[in-house]
Amino acid sequence: MPKRKYLVLFRSQPTGGGPQPSPSPEQMQQMVVAYKSWMEKFKDDILDLGDKLKSDGRVVTASGVADGPFVEAKEVVGGFMIVSAESYDGAVAVVRACPAVHAPGALLEVRELAGAKM
């Protein structure tokens, strides 16, 4: 079965409890360990680890350019990555194992790229 490419968007929903406290040094090291073992386990499936997105941006329409993303948006896209898998099931397995799933308010959207069979 040919592998397909999937775009993963890291969205976050407002958690309500105000800003999250910064992780402690011990928690940060645990995050490094968790991500490293996840990256090692799925190194053949993670095509591009992607990046975090900075919080400011521009929104372009035919009528002009505005500063964005829209502040009233309930969800904010905070990052992206690209994984390869034979099906949605395979892509979802990679994403569900990602430590980012457990971040407060995290919501990861998985979308197959239409023209990119490998």
Next chain:
Amino acid sequence: VSEPSELHGPGDPASPSGLVDHYFRHEYGRLVAVLVRRVGLHQLDAVEDAVQGALLAALTTWLSNGIPQDPSAWLYRVAHNHLLGGLRKEQGHQRVLDGVAARDAHEGEEPVPPAFAAEVRDELLRMLFVCCDEAIPQESRLVLALKTLCGFSTGEIAFRLFTSEANHPRRIV
């Protein structure tokens, strides 16, 4: 409090991540002690913010680019830059900044990480004495030492001491 000899580099067989256990927590205490010595105890809040910022930067940068050859030197450099950047923003601290900048000018462009294990031990010991100052209420001394020297968050300390997080001092001066 960690001995500098524990600060192994990447590829340490002791850990699959290449970092020995509690590396971030031990680095926190070491960096706070060294940087407080550099800019003064009255800048403790700024120092702690800078060190926290450096560890957060390491979290993202090391995952995408790999752990650098000398992670301790990397952390020191980033924390030092965060600290000077933070102090620069504060109007009232211009005098301190001038003093540090003048010293840096003598030492060359790059901040010089502490070279000797004994030097680091001295900084940690000095910081421990600060935490034990009799002017600080007794229960606060323990919290302060656990926070600044051992790198525990106030949440983690509160969990262990069964007290409210709100009771812990943010500042000692």
